[in-house]
Structure formats: C-alpha cells, structure tokens
Amino acid sequence: MQPNNYTLADATAADAALSALQVAVCQQYGSDVRYPKDCQALAESVRERTGQVVSLSTLKRVMGLVPATSGFSRFTLDVLATYAGFASWEACVELQRPALAPAGFGAMAKHASSATNNTLAVLREQCGLAYEQTIPRHFALEHWQQFRASTCVATAFVAEGGYGKSVLLAHLVEQARELAPNDILWLVPAWQLASVPPGQSLASCLWEKGAGGATFPEPGTKGMPNVYILLDGLDEATGQAVQQEVLFRLLSDAVAAHPQHPWLRLVMTTRPVYWEQFVQWMGRRYPRLHQQWFGISFDLFGGRISNVPLLEPREVRDILSRLPQAISYDAMSSDMQALIQHPYYLQLLAQASPGPVAARGSKLALLRAFLQQRIHSTRFGFEKTALLNTLIKAILENQTNWQLRRADFDELILRYYAAYEELLTDGILREERSIGPWQDVDTYIRFGHDTLLEYMVARHWLETRKGFTLELARAVVAATTALGHRLEVVKYLVLFALQQKQFAELSKIFDLALSESELVELGHFLGMELRTNREAAEALNPLLAAQPSGQLYFVETFVDQANLNRAYRRTITAYLQHKQTPEAQLFGNCMLFLGDFLKEDYAACTEHITAIRRVPHSNAFHSFPQGRRVFSELVHQYFVEGQPEIAFSMESLQNQAREIPRSRSSVDLFPSAYQFFPAGFHYFVAEAFFLMQRYAELLEWHDFTLALYPELEDYQDNVYTQILQAFRAVALLHTGRHPEAEAAYRSLALREQLDQYSWFKDYYIVYYLLTEVHFGRVGLSHMPLAAALANIEQHAINRQMPFYTTFARRLVAPLNHEK
Incomplete structure (x- = not known):
C-alpha cells in the first residue's frame, strides 16, 4: 500500500520503504508485532519516544495486521520513521532508490x-x-x-x-x-x-x-x-x-x-x-x-531574529562614491547618517530629486518622498497594480454604498495616493506614535497598503457626519458589508474616536451588528490600543465594564494580564460592580486573587479566597472560571497557608473535570482567546501543579487531559496547548525521564505562539522563561540560565509580579548551593 501523494516513479521505492519501515519499527520496539493487541503497547512506545500519538487503528493498518484500503498520512509515516531511527519518511524512501556512481x-x-x-x-x-x-x-x-x-x-x-x-x-x-x-x-x-x-x-x-x-x-x-x-x-x-x-x-x-x-x-x-x-x-x-x-539561531527570545546587519558607514561611503551626483556622507547630520545605513533609505536618497542634502534630511520629508516613490516608481509595478486592482474592485462593488460613479475614478485614484500623506498627519496609528526605529517603517507602510481603502472610507464618513458617534458606526457597518473589510473601517473609526475622546460613544462599540469573530478581534484590537493609551484606558475601561457587550468581548475575552496590577485591576473592580451573576463574580474575584498572589500580597489573597468561597458554584459555569477557582484554592493552600498537601484529591479533580461542559472551541476564532480554548479547567489545574512542583501529578493530569480532549492535538498553534506541553516537558525532566524530556523540550514552539498571540505574551511568557530555567539547570536550554533569570526578574519588576522572581530563585537555589 503506497502512502498518499507519491508519484508512480516513486511507487517502487515507497513500497520497499514501507516494508523496511515495518521491520525497523519492530526492531526499535524489541519484538515482532503479530497481533492487534501488540499495537497497544507499540502505540505507547511511539508516544513516549516521539511525543506524538498514532492511533491503534492506523498502527494495525501500517503493520499489515488489517487490510489497508487507503494510503497513510505523511504525519503517520514521519512519526513512525522517526521512532524507527530514520530522519524522516523521505529519508526512508531515499534509501530504497537505486544508486549508481555519479555521472551527472x-x-x-x-x-x-x-x-x-x-x-x-x-x-x-x-x-x-x-x-x-x-x-x-x-x-x-x-x-x-x-x-x-x-x-x-x-x-x-x-x-x-x-x-x-x-x-x-x-x-x-x-x-x-x-x-x-x-x-x-x-x-x-x-x-x-x-x-x-x-x-x-x-x-x-x-x-x-x-x-x-x-x-x-x-x-x-x-x-x-x-x-x-x-x-x-x-x-x-x-x-x-x-x-x-x-x-x-x-x-x-x-x-x-x-x-x-x-x-x-x-x-x-x-x-x-x-x-x-x-x-x-x-x-x-x-x-x-x-x-x-x-548561522541561524532557533532561539527567538528577545525579538525577531535577523542576521543581516545595517550598512556600515564605510559601506555607505563606498556606495555614495559610485553615485553620479555628489553626496557627502560627512556633511549629513548624525540622524541622517543613521537613517541611510538602512539600504532602502540609502536607495531612496540616491534616487531623490536634486536638491540640498539638508532639505532631504527631514525625516518627515524623506518618508513622504518614500511613500510617493512606492506608488509612482515603475520598479514597484506589481505593488502598484495590486493597489489599483483593489481600488477598482471596491468601486465597482460598492457604487450604491459609496454613491460613486465611474466618472469619479480619476479623482479617487488621486485621493488614494494622497491618503498616504493623510495617514501621516492624522496621528492615529500605533506605529506612527513610536515610529522612531526606521527599520519598522516598512511595517507601518504595508499596514497602510492593506487597509488604505478602508481608511479613506472611514475619513469620508467622519467628514460627512462631523465626528464619531455610535450611530455613525452602525451606518458604516450596514453600508460597507459588500466591501468585505468592514471591521477594518470600524477599527479606523475607533482610532479616530479615541483621538477625539468620544469615550461614552465608544463604550457601546460592541453593540454593533458584527459577527462573533469580528467582535472578538475588535476586543483584541481595542485592548491593545488601550494598553498604550493610559488616559483613554482610565476613562473607557470602566465604561466598557458596565456594558453587557463590553463585559463579554472586552473584559472576559481580552484578559489583559499584562496590566493585572494596574489598569486592568480597575477594570475588574468595575466589572464586579456591574455584573452580579455568580459566574461573573467567580471570574472577577479569581482575577483579583491572581493579581495579588503574583504581587505576593498574601493578606489580600486571603480576603479574595474568602470572597471566592462565598460565590455559589455550579458545574454549568464556563470552564475557565471553574479552573481559576481550583487554581486559587490550590496555590492559596500551598503558598499562602504553607500546607504541602493538595487541596483536592486527583480523583475528585478528575470527576469534576468530567462534569464541566466543554468550552466553545473554534480554531477560526483566535484560538488563544479566553473563551475559545476547549480545556480551560484542565489548563489551570496543570498550572497550579507546575507552580507547586508536583510533577508526578502534573504528568498524570496531562495524560488525563489528552484522553478527555484528543482534539487538543489539532490546537498546536495555541498558547495554552504549548504551555501544557512545556509543563509536560518539565515534569518528564523531574521524574527522571530525561531523553523524553529533552525531545519534548526541543519540539516546543511556545515562544513563537507567544509572539503570534501577543495579548498573552506579557503574562504567559514567564512560563517560557521558567521552562528555560528548568532545562538550563541541566545544560539543555536554548537560553543561558543567567539570561532567563534576569528576564524573569525584569518582567516581575515591570508587571509588579515579584512572585516569579521568588519562585525562579527557589528553583536554582539547590544549584547555587552545590556550587
């Protein structure tokens, strides 16, 4: 039986490779696989060695114990090839191809x-x-x-x-x-x-x-x-x-x-x-x-990797000396010298119209020239065509919505170009407010390319309605459905409203007739904006917490734990005042407990745990508040009360987990957003075991979670899944299963997930760093142990979470004692 997606030319080699793979799997397993019951132990051996799961039914077909009516997936073949000692299934196939002396x-x-x-x-x-x-x-x-x-x-x-x-x-x-x-x-x-x-x-x-x-x-x-x-x-x-x-x-x-x-x-x-x-x-x-x-480090900590440095001054001088016009590097200001060490801006300067260097030295003038160059230069023909095609399509599809006629086309093309300079002067984009590092300008400009049309629509509506109102936003949503990017128009309206301090109107923004996925994304967008705008956050957050839709799509979905001991604490307090349901009270008090626990204010923790215990509990609650309740009880007993025993038996935790309704899950809806991870209860129990250093219980809980939620295998691009896998790697390390621990650690993609879902980064990044500390103690980490500790301490200072410094120092204390 040939695997899927193989050509006839490879059929012979693939069939031979499958036979060789069966033999190699048996050799690695240490016994022949003759009966279906043998596959149960083989499946466990494969999981322990590779960290991946191959189902019993698939193993029976691969090993020839039952007829195979279809090909095998590439994932299955790669996992079994890795288990058998091959680099990959492709490597197994390559060994079966005929090989002669190289004559070609x-x-x-x-x-x-x-x-x-x-x-x-x-x-x-x-x-x-x-x-x-x-x-x-x-x-x-x-x-x-x-x-x-x-x-x-x-x-x-x-x-x-x-x-x-x-x-x-x-x-x-x-x-x-x-x-x-x-x-x-x-x-x-x-x-x-x-x-x-x-x-x-x-x-x-x-x-x-x-x-x-x-x-x-x-x-x-x-x-x-x-x-x-x-x-x-x-x-x-x-x-x-x-x-x-x-x-x-x-x-x-x-x-x-x-x-x-x-x-x-x-x-x-x-x-x-x-x-x-x-x-x-x-x-x-x-x-x-x-x-x-x-030359490429797989450790991505500290920002995006790049191994192509900016031009050195001697390289800039070399290029300038080759230009037909005389431009003196030494005559430029230090800012200008630093700017043109970026090759793209040196190119722009070389192509700029003749004139005094001082006139070109203005950053704003140079940026405007750059924008004009990006549109009009024939060297960017593909980009220009794409922009114009987007505009033409939108005009033809939205004539009635925008009241546009074909005769308006030329004027709109000019407006489309002019909108770049309008973007510069409006001052509404996060990239513009911190545009300092000129390496980031490309990102800023590409953002404008992608949503410039929506920006123009938003400006048009604001100009005709004389400012932002909720009714204006509703009209825009209704009128731009055919555009296909109505959420981008709404985002621009939100930015303008923040600029105009229209906080009362903005507090009801989640009442718009948007889809659930759009509302989730809008909550994330608004949350990220308010993180960097303290004045707006102090005024708008309590208003959002008082609105039912704001409670759902801002407070409960955008869990801003980066500011848990700052602005978000005030948000939670207002939320508790306005949403009196038992489930909301449980969620809010658990969040306040977490903030003070990480702040090491254990007296306040005791007050919060009392409030948590007063809330009527129901297994019908969302899995996340229920998980936060158990987390609070476990860590309070262990760290605050100093009792090493686990507050709940493993049997009682598992029984409770089985009774909790499954969270709504959708890979299409920001899989890391608060409500959309299916095993929220299980995650918080695992987090508590990790902090309590109960590694045997953590492994048992992890296996129980995967058995109850096998769909987590499909959530690899998810922060919670990656953290659970990091917890498992650490638990394997501390229970003496070092080869498995190292394999699990090397396969983690946690840092990449934290970068992708940045609204979780400031809190959950600690678990990435703590994993580095655990493996750094045995010399296996990507990051030096001292660097991981320093980053944890800096994070704890920035976020008012000293617990993590105390915890990390406790982890390395035995190591320091040995030295």
Missing part, C-alpha cells in the same frame, strides 16, 4: 550555470539602484566561507524588506564562483519550487532537471562536488505559486535527508516573520534538525 554532475554544473546566469540578470534588472552602484556585503562573504567549511547542511540570510537580501545574494554568487570554481551554484527564485512534483524530494527533482538523465548518486561516493541551491525570497514564493506547507516540507525534508544526498546544501533569503513560521513548523516536524543549520 557535469551536466548539472552546465544546467545550473545557465539557470544562475538567468536569475542574476533578473536580480540586476530589479535592483533599486543601478547594480554597478551596489556593493557586496563584507559579512556575507565571511558567513559563506565559514558555512562552506562547516559540516552544516543549510543557512539563511534573514532580514526585513529593504535590507538588500537579493542584491546581497547576487554579489555572493559572483564572489563564490571565483573563490570555488568547482562548486556548483544554482541560484533560483524560491517560487520556482512550484515545479517540484507532489511527493518528490528537492534533491531528486534537481537531479532529474540538471543531470541529463544520469542515475541518482549513491551515498558515500567519493569525488562528489558540493551543489549549493540558493533560494531567493522564500516569503515571496508562497504569495505567488507555492503553498506554504509544500515549501516548508521540501526544505525540511532536504535537510533531514542529507545523509542520503550529502552533495546538496541550501542557502536562502527571507523575512523574519516567514522565517519564524518556518522554524515553528520545522520544530514540530524535526525537533533535532536545528543542529544542521549554520
């Missing part, structure tokens, strides 16, 4: 040289400056030479847009050709990976394309040159021709299968956001492969 490298060299020359010509043509005015980057050549001398398989150049990654790669290819003429360099735009047939590996596809029909080289054959595949623009590829899943699989499998084709090595360019998504995906699929990369 000469043909490949010729084909690769031609393809590279074509790509170089395109990159030179698309370069923002004339290519001869650009320079090779010194650090890039050093990085390349170190990579070439290493045993690593792949490397990447990661930086935001405008850092000149494509030009960097073009110069690097030219230099590498001279330094190592026997190497085969194959430079291709990443979008061309769309030509790889489904199920085929990158190595075999390249060999077929370039080796002139020669057979695939045998592993270990001497005299094979290095073939470097240089892929430019991974982030651009998925926007044009290649599905993200397909691209990620091709690249990760190529690294995993390196022992089968050691001649192939990879070099890539991409942006940090896309790279982080790739790291997260690859960490789940191949948790140990980070050792095979060069």
